[in-house]
Amino acid sequence: MSSPRSSLLFDRVRLVWPDGSVALDDVSGSIGVGRTGLVGRNGAGKSTLLRVAAGLIAPTSGQVSTSGPVAILPQRLAVDPARSVASLLGVEEPLRALRAIEAGDVDPRHFDAVGDDWDVEARAEALLADAGLPAQALDRTVGQLSGGEAALAALLGLRSSRAAVTLLDEPTNDLDREARARVGELVRSWPGALVVVSHDIGLLELMDATAELYAHSLSVVGGPYSAWRAHRDAEQEAALRAERDAAQAFRRERRERIQAQDKLATRTRVAHKAEIEKRVPKMFAGMRANAAQISAGRLRTQMQGKEDSARSALTEASARVRDDDVVRVDLPDPDNAAARRVLAVGDGEREWIVTGRERLALVGPNGAGKTTLLERLVHGTDDPASLHGRVYVDRVGYLPQRLDGLDDDASALENVRAASPAAPSGEVRDRLARFLLRGDTVTRAVSSLSGGERFRVALARLLLADPPPQLLVLDEPTNNLDLDTVDAVVAAVRAYRGAVVVVSHDDAFLSRLDLDLRLELREGRLRELPE
Template sequence: MSALSPSLVLDRVRLVWPDGTVALDEVSGALGRGRTGLVGRNGAGKSTLLRVAAGHLTPTSGTVSASGDVVMLPQRPAADPHRPVSALLGVETALTALRAIESGDVAPHHFDAVGDDWDVEARAHTLLAEAGLASDALDRTVGELSGGETMLTALVGLRARAADITLLDEPTNDLDRDARARVSELVESWPVTLIVVSHDVGLLERMDATAELYGRTLSVVGGPYSAWRAQRDAEQEAAVRAERDAAQSLRRERRQRIESYDKLATRSRVAHKAQVEKRVPKIIAGGRANAAQVSAGRLSTEMTGKEDAARAALSEASARVRDDDVVRIDLPDPGNAAGRRILSLGDGEREWIVTGRERVALVGRNGIGKTTLLESLVGEVDTAGPIRARASVEHIGYLPQRLDGLDDAASVLDTVCAAAPRVPVALVRDRLARFLVRGDAVGRPVGSLSGGERFRVALARLLLADPPPQLLVLDEPTNNLDLDTVDQLVAALQAYRGAVLVVSHDDAFLARLGLDLRLRVDDGRLSENAP
């Protein structure tokens, strides 16, 4: 598909930020028609690539070619909170003109604004229904919508616009299950070319193709994320085998060269001894010596050539093995006894007790109060609602959904050291390296970090705290993580010997945690909820 009908072509696109940081390093590739999921590690440049493709950023060098007009919806749609919802739908101008005409204003510019779109209001109501909003939302302001409602409204507006190429950046971040399902339905019936950056496996499984931004290459595999993952894993297994075989061949050539040299050396010593002892005529001994030198030279050339060829084959095989740098999270042991009371959750009618090392998830629609409950638990807000959470331990680690609590002016190193004041700075540096924060990066101010880097620093501050937390409280922890880092986080939480309370709409993530309890928050009540 992609090779035959490319919609977006990048040719050696390079983008360098004003401070000299390379954001895109001569990226080349082509994305085809239909729906394409764009994946890659945090910091690979996926969002930057979309902004370049949409014309929001001008590349330092290289070219971007698109087969039509391009529109983009960023992670958080930028809209004036005081503007009407019709602006998100893209019908504000036509709707305002239509209502002016209906009220008796027959100025020509109103008719020009409406054009042939006389059913704009009815069409806007249909779009609102697709976004899950009532028709009266058309007269509300953007600021009156939740984050999920804003994203869905902007999304249906873009879908109605039907631009030749639409770019979406993490459209399901912060959305509850119902909103995610609506996004998936919209994406599945998208009428033209759609390119989606996402870490949402469920959404990626609805794609016609999957592209990966890795280094300088934008490679495409036909099929959803699972097809791409299977091909990548198979290619890497084959590459690792080829590297191992090439290394064995190189060792074998080295061994054979050494053995051959040893044989020639032995022959030379025997010939020399025979000449010294005069067991053969001098002319014959000299001839043998000359022949040995010629043989040695020929053998040396031959063996060196074979070894060089084996070394080149190893280098080529190694180049095909991905050197993926992954976060390696090793959580400290807080020493929770299995039956120790850690946390209580209740709604006035029922109470649930969390003990020892249990894993508990809170689920429910956006705006129902899950984050407020977590904030009350860690002492950031007071709540008078019926649902209460009380901790029975002193050391609680909290990772909020928004990372606004970080001091933008502080360095990465100072930020983490503040949470572990008794840990030597050298050890903090070593531990930060496991979160892919190394060298001069530890001295950078937090405010200069990308979203993924900022999240890793917040996670490091939480998980490297001294003393270690007895309870981890996590609010949508997978929102900003690439899929490989999610794997690392899951493994770390599975091995963690403390209790975990997590709010998440990511069902795939929750399924892997091995939950002991799953509670649904709904209108001031808690209830046990099956996966």
């Protein structure tokens, strides 16, 4: 068991995939009680670590100790659509028995199933209400809920199970603003220890501590994401300063060694010349030469030792500096004229036009039809009597929310080359490296990649098109991305000289895009929101 002050304890956990790639390499550390956010770069192994902690994957070596039963909400929610919401909440059996008793069935088995839980229905309905779900959802199946509602119901089920440790992997993905707020409320009062992997800064700010998985090492800082970010930045600033000082010291020691060697060489030449010119007796010259050699040897050893020590100090200082690669997304210029009409969207009452290089954000609650409207834009279907969209340019790049345009059985290289068949493999590899897709990652099946890696493959496939798209259509582009990659996407979209339509529930992301127009879709109608 873990210590009383920790909920999870990792002891040299190592995981090697069947293809030989290392997912986790001797990860050790502990996560305490309370709410902990787990952060790290895409591909660092956060989701894998959660699955190992939950017992879904057995580590190759090492072990995980927990403070009790562990429950997990995976990143890709796979709940049987035929499963009842009551079952998801863990109340199906007592609820069925209670209703049978209320209908007049006095079978003793029903009373045993209910036990003392006579308010099970009212309690379950109160749970649903806390998550903004209607009471009648209790009698529905998961398949009858929207994706956001299903995620909230699954979250409620985990919360009601009251496991000692609960693991949530990107719980706010695909959730609208209202649903995200409800997840926040659930998290604030969560029973037991909670570990959350997320790129949602608002959610991470609710944490009591922040753990980072970096270079197969797990470290924990007290406080929410902002406290961890400040700690990391201060740590890096100190590490960079120490590296500069160590580099300066190394250069000084090397320079002094070279200068000392030059002086010794000069003395040797002078002594040799004096002997040749017979300005000193041969015996005395030999004694002087011997003493000079001994002195020179000592000095060389001393100076070399100082230089070696300075080099070691520099190596040690450099090791403390994080070598964080970042995605470099340079979008090509599609040569859109500023006044060129690119697309139109409307709802039968009003229509909005987007030209040349303008950026449109489409927001609204889950189930409002945002993705449907994007599909109409991309595929050219039009229904003037209701929501409609029309594109006036030929080249449209579409990044769907589910990334379902990828061939999961093919590699990243094969997926990108399929969209750019004329590009040589070497050139495609070089470009994929700018998306941090290198080495074996390029040749592995896309199905084996992390969510962030899959996104980068899809983005590379989209952006390496030739000629470049005149319109980018992005549906929830920040899902599964680490925060540094979100920064890169923001910078790329801001610099892009074509038109952009983006659907997102991430207000922090949208606020950074220099939007020209923000439309809300609700109950079949569009309305323009103030900036």
